Amino acid sequence: xxxxxxxxxxxxxxxxxxxxxxxxxxxxxxxxxxxxxxxxxxxxxxxxxxxxxxxxxxxxxxxxxxxxxxxxxxxxxxxxxxxxxxxxxxxxxxxxxxxxxxxxxxxxxxxxxxxxxxxxxxxxxxxxxxxxxxxxxxxxxxxxxxxxxxxxxxxxxxxxxxxxxxxxxxxxxxxxxxx
Numbered sequence: 001x002x003x004x005x006x007x008x009x010x011x012x013x014x015x016x017x018x019x020x021x022x023x024x025x026x027x028x029x030x031x032x033x034x035x036x037x038x039x040x041x042x043x044x045x046x047x048x049x050x051x052x053x054x055x056x057x058x059x060x061x062x063x064x065x066x067x068x069x070x071x072x073x074x075x076x077x078x079x080x081x082x083x084x085x086x087x088x089x090x091x092x093x094x095x096x097x098x099x100x101x102x103x104x105x106x107x108x109x110x111x112x113x114x115x116x117x118x119x120x121x122x123x124x125x126x127x128x129x130x131x132x133x134x135x136x137x138x139x140x141x142x143x144x145x146x147x148x149x150x151x152x153x154x155x156x157x158x159x160x161x162x163x164x165x166x167x168x169x170x171x172x173x174x175x176x177x178x179x
Contacts, residue, residue, distance in 0.1 A: 045096035051165060052130040053088040054107045054115075058159045060088025061134055064109035068092050071102040072122050082166075089166035097124065107132040131160070 054064040061084060068080040082090040084107075102122040108114045112134035120128055 046126060047093055047095050048097050048124050048126055048128065049091065049093045050103065050105065050120075050128045050130070051089070051091040052105075052132065053161070053163050054084050054090065054109065054132045054134060055088050055161050056112060056134045056136055058161055060084070060086070060161050061107075061109050061112065062086045062088060064088065064090075064107045064112075064132075064134065066090040066092070066105065066107045066132070069104045069106075069117070070094075070097070071104055071119075073098045073100045085166050087164040087166070088161065089164055091166040099123065103128070105130050105132065107134060109134055112136055131163070 050068055054061045054066065064084045066082045066084060068082075080092050080094065082092050084090045090107075100122050101124060103120040103124065104117040105120065106115050106117040113136075115132050115134055118130055118132065120130065
């Protein structure tokens, strides 16, 4: 009788092993044929937009040359230039600036004294707005006519003109780091 129990136990064991092998091989086939998930896309480089206006007194300065110089980790790259539009507005977009980069912005125009560079410390935001004031070059003033006791009206204090963003055409630059 012992052999009969051993043979039925062996049959049940063989049957359980067959069921387990079928389940395991089905799972293994399913697992191995599953498509691998696509790796996440690389992060898009950050676009940093420098914009603002150049003005003198209460009037915009068109055709002024704006120069952007990067400081810090990217200080070896060249300067970036833009000419202001009829509203005195400028816009420069840079893509992929490294961490720890600052900038300095200055402007110059014919008939005006060059502006002192305005420093923009690191870390830079994605939208940087810097307005630049230019002073006219002092020209020899003609002699004022004598008005026989008439007084001049007081001069109005200049106010900054309204900022109108420049329409960006193709002013985007990609910053490439040297290895």
